[in-house]
Amino acid sequence: MPQVKVSVCSSQQPIEHLPRPRKRLMELCYKHATPNFSFDSLANGVDKNFVVAFQKTPLEIMLNETSLAVEGVKFGQTSNPGSKDEVIPAGLVVKCIGYQGEPCDRSLPFDQKKGVIENDRGKIDTGLYCSGWAKTGPVGVIASTLSSSQETADAILNDLEYLPAVVEPGGIRGYLQKKKMPFVSGHKWIQLYQKEIDLGAELNRPRQKFSTYYDIFDQLNCFH
Numbered sequence: 001m002p003q004v005k006v007s008v009c010s011s012q013q014p015i016e017h018l019p020r021p022r023k024r025l026m027e028l029c030y031k032h033a034t035p036n037f038s039f040d041s042l043a044n045g046v047d048k049n050f051v052v053a054f055q056k057t058p059l060e061i062m063l064n065e066t067s068l069a070v071e072g073v074k075f076g077q078t079s080n081p082g083s084k085d086e087v088i089p090a091g092l093v094v095k096c097i098g099y100q101g102e103p104c105d106r107s108l109p110f111d112q113k114k115g116v117i118e119n120d121r122g123k124i125d126t127g128l129y130c131s132g133w134a135k136t137g138p139v140g141v142i143a144s145t146l147s148s149s150q151e152t153a154d155a156i157l158n159d160l161e162y163l164p165a166v167v168e169p170g171g172i173r174g175y176l177q178k179k180k181m182p183f184v185s186g187h188k189w190i191q192l193y194q195k196e197i198d199l200g201a202e203l204n205r206p207r208q209k210f211s212t213y214y215d216i217f218d219q220l221n222c223f224h
Helices: 020-031 142-162 171-178 188-200 213-219
Strands: 004-009 049-055 058-064 070-077 086-089 121-123
Touching: 020 142, 121 142, 188 213
Parallel strands: 004 049
Antiparallel strands: 058 070, 070 086
């Protein structure tokens, strides 16, 4: 990117114990880390500074007492909780907290703080398993999701001989229909994908996503 200074701010932490996909990701970050970086030393003479800063948690949005305009954000260090807080100058703050899991069934053990179903490598109980962000929370990259899903599949295979040999008429679809539980089939997912593209075209966007389960099920007539 022309006239953009890119900096990577990250303190070195032990990564030998991390799963392989995350370890590779952290090795890449450390490889390109900016030595002795500080926000006071941002590059002059360029139009923009792009800084990737790890191990920081926002504590407070700092406002100008007179104009009430944003002046900066105060951050704490997650890698060193006893260290001094840091204020990063800012004229604009964009909230991008991301995904937070919600319990889908009251009978499932759920960790409200982490937003995940309590599990041991994907196993909730014999015959009951989970995968994806319901298992791990919103972490990692595509490779992380792949290896996590394989771990859950291994847990199922390890329990296979202990699972009852019960075949539901109609398979999973038949079970969900019998329980009158709304679900999205592959065919309906294609319909949903096209609806999002059509709505996005009206707003000059690639697509307009439906943000709640209710909106998705209502659009696909899953309740009817």
